[in-house]
Amino acid sequence: MTTIDQLPVLDWNGFSLYNKGGESTVFRHQQGGIVAKTFWRRLWTDKEILGGEELYSPQTIRYVQREAMVAEMLREAGISVPQPKGIFALHDPQKGSLIPPHLPAFVMEFVEGLVPPFEEADALRKAELEKARLAGFELKDVLFNRLYRMEGNEINVCLIDFGGWEHPQLEERLNACWGPAE
Numbered sequence: 001m002t003t004i005d006q007l008p009v010l011d012w013n014g015f016s017l018y019n020k021g022g023e024s025t026v027f028r029h030q031q032g033g034i035v036a037k038t039f040w041r042r043l044w045t046d047k048e049i050l051g052g053e054e055l056y057s058p059q060t061i062r063y064v065q066r067e068a069m070v071a072e073m074l075r076e077a078g079i080s081v082p083q084p085k086g087i088f089a090l091h092d093p094q095k096g097s098l099i100p101p102h103l104p105a106f107v108m109e110f111v112e113g114l115v116p117p118f119e120e121a122d123a124l125r126k127a128e129l130e131k132a133r134l135a136g137f138e139l140k141d142v143l144f145n146r147l148y149r150m151e152g153n154e155i156n157v158c159l160i161d162f163g164g165w166e167h168p169q170l171e172e173r174l175n176a177c178w179g180p181a182e
Contacts, residue, residue: 001062004104005089014030023041034109038104079132082108082109087104
């Protein structure tokens with residue numbers, strides 16, 4: 001199982017709080033067009049809040065790896081998701097109050113988006129989710145997992161947040177990339 005010291009280090013400088021969700025916190029880089037997602041709950045179904053060394057434990061790293069792998073598999077299947085950039089130990093050299101010295105983070109492309117109140121956008125979301133189902137994914141937590149963006153005169157959807165999603169090959173792919181979970 002991967003430990004925090006085995007991850008490449010990404011310096012905290014340039015990141016600031018962007019959004020805090022039900023299981024994770026997303027930090028946006030000011031110039032790099034990326035975000036770093038860290039977990040403060042085990043998974044989307046878990047009520048327990050992580051604390052202390054749990055925040056960078058091998059189990060928490062596995063949650064980060066899992067989310068990154070789902071995003072990668074979705075992207076390979078032609079589904080619109082932010083481009084994964086890797087898994088890193090987000091490091092705060094100042095040991096500031098926002099994060100511990102190191103946190104495992106799933107780094108991905110920053111996607112500017114909004115949730116417009118019209119039916120066309122919901123149809124796009126349903127179509128993208130159906131593509132994911134056809135690619136073998138069992139979808140969970142699908143209410144707030146999308147962003148819409150205007151590209152010219154067209155609305156496009158981008159799926160985000162894959163903590164509870166399942167796929168028959170997910171564990172096999174995780175094990176092939178990062179070794180088996182303990």
